[in-house]
Amino acid sequence: MDKKYLLFPQKxxxxxxxxxxxxxxxxxxxxxxxxxxxxxxxxxxxxxxxQSSTSEFRAPRFNPFLEFITKNIRQSIVSYGIDLSKTxxxxxxIVLNINQPGSYQISHIHPSAHLSxxxxxxxxxxxxxxxxxxxxxxxxxxxxxxxxxxxxAIEKIQPYFYVEPQEGKMLLFPPELRHHVETNLxxxxxxxxxxxxxxxx
Amino acid sequence: MNVExxxxxxxxxxxxxxxxxxxxxxxxxxxIYSYQKKNPETENKSNQGGWQSSDxxxxxxxxxxxxxxxxxxxxxxxxxxxxxxxxxxxxxxxxNRKNDHNAAHQHxxxxxxxxxxxxxxxxxxxxxxxxxxxxxxxxxxxxxxxDFSNNTNCSFNYTFYAREGNMLLxxxxxxxxxQENTxxxxxxxxxxxxxxx
Numbered sequence: 162m163d164k165k166y167l168l169f170p171q172k173x174x175x176x177x178x179x180x181x182x183x184x185x186x187x188x189x190x191x192x193x194x195x196x197x198x199x200x201x202x203x204x205x206x207x208x209x210x211x212q213s214s215t216s217e218f219r220a221p222r223f224n225p226f227l228e229f230i231t232k233n234i235r236q237s238i239v240s241y242g243i244d245l246s247k248t249x250x251x252x253x254x255i256v257l258n259i260n261q262p263g264s265y266q267i268s269h270i271h272p273s274a275h276l277s278x279x280x281x282x283x284x285x286x287x288x289x290x291x292x293x294x295x296x297x298x299x300x301x302x303x304x305x306x307x308x309x310x311x312x313x314a315i316e317k318i319q320p321y322f323y324v325e326p327q328e329g330k331m332l333l334f335p336p337e338l339r340h341h342v343e344t345n346l347x348x349x350x351x352x353x354x355x356x357x358x359x360x361x362x
Numbered sequence: 363m364n365v366e367x368x369x370x371x372x373x374x375x376x377x378x379x380x381x382x383x384x385x386x387x388x389x390x391x392x393x394i395y396s397y398q399k400k401n402p403e404t405e406n407k408s409n410q411g412g413w414q415s416s417d418x419x420x421x422x423x424x425x426x427x428x429x430x431x432x433x434x435x436x437x438x439x440x441x442x443x444x445x446x447x448x449x450x451x452x453x454x455x456x457x458n459r460k461n462d463h464n465a466a467h468q469h470x471x472x473x474x475x476x477x478x479x480x481x482x483x484x485x486x487x488x489x490x491x492x493x494x495x496x497x498x499x500x501x502x503x504x505x506x507x508x509d510f511s512n513n514t515n516c517s518f519n520y521t522f523y524a525r526e527g528n529m530l531l532x533x534x535x536x537x538x539x540x541q542e543n544t545x546x547x548x549x550x551x552x553x554x555x556x557x558x559x
Contacts, residue, residue: 208542267539268466272500299535302470337497341465 167316171296173324174333176237178280181329184229188282191226192257192352205256210264218255230255230280234358237278237333248360260289260351265344268294271336274357278333281353284326288351289343293322296338326353369514373494375522376531378440383527390429391481394455394550397423405454411462417452433478433552440531441474448474448556458549463487464540472534472555479551482524486549487541489530491520524549
């Protein structure tokens with residue numbers, strides 16, 4: 162019997178946010194309030210939607226949300242398998258995203274972070290999945306297009322992997338993993354909070 | 363103290379100004395619209411909206427040979443710094459209408475890729491390349507002063523203006539995208555991949 166090894170995988174964690182129901186409405190209101198105050202989108206990756214500055218989270222008014230988000234990031238980092246008794250983490254950027262109908266986020270990575278993530282606050286149906294691109298999509302292209310579909314699906318040796326956003330969930334992913342957000346085809350806004358994390362070494 | 367700085371392992375992009383394009387421009391545009399009318403189905407690859415032809419369309423279209431020869435001969439002149447003659451692997455037509463764009467992508471199964479711009483109204487969207495060092499050397503690049511960055515092309519992105527009658531050739535693994543067409547007219551280009559088999 163042949164043996165198969167799947168080497169050097171990339172890990173994604175989907176975490177159920179604790180106390181989300183307490184914060185959801187307030188967090189959504191906060192995003193709209195910041196947008197009303199600063200309507201010009203930073204457009205780091207956003208097209209036709211709105212994105213806050215990465216330092217908005219440092220304002221004192223964000224503190225209650227920061228506490229809630231930090232608690233859930235801590236839990237997802239533990240799920241990721243990181244030993245927090247040996248290292249500590251800090252959040253070095255948070256971006257509030259309002260993807261209006263018709264908006265999307267272009268393909269990007271998160272340099273100068275050790276882990277990245279997103280928490281979904283409002284996700285109507287068809288508001289746009291997050292699509293991760295295989296890092297080996299160039300070098301393995303010939304192999305990927307010729308793999309049997311069931312092997313592709315089981316072994317995840319495929320060009321893209323899509324995750325459907327769900328309200329109250331947090332997704333943690335390696336920052337070098339290229340991703341984009343599909344066009345929001347719902348009739349409502351899609352609201353999410355993206356973040357970057359750094360660890361002490 | 364003497365200091366020498368070296369930009370190691372660059373990616374080579376070739377921007378070519380093709381000869382006598384005005385002599386074929388109108389015929390080529392008419393040919394493309396006529397072909398699109400007969401083949402309205404679009405391929406869905408990097409194009410977000412817009413229309414993309416099959417990537418082997420030119421093999422069965424004898425009336426395209428005049429244009430094919432023009433493009434192929436321009437490619438060979440532009441690639442004179444290589445010691446081998448690259449062979450056309452595939453070629454396709456792109457029509458980006460208002461608000462269409464091409465998402466970030468690479469061109470696997472190829473060594474050199476390129477684009478020939480057929481029709482480029484003002485603000486139709488330029489082509490932007492991303493540094494292969496974007497992640498690994500983020501801080502090194504981010505902290506460069508603008509003079510050094512501009513003089514050495516050590517930056518996160520590099521934009522080439524899309525100008526009709528010109529051609530750009532680049533290494534196929536180099537990730538790139540086409541900005542949104544914010545003009546009211548179509549942007550037309552012909553893309554291709556070259557190999558040396």
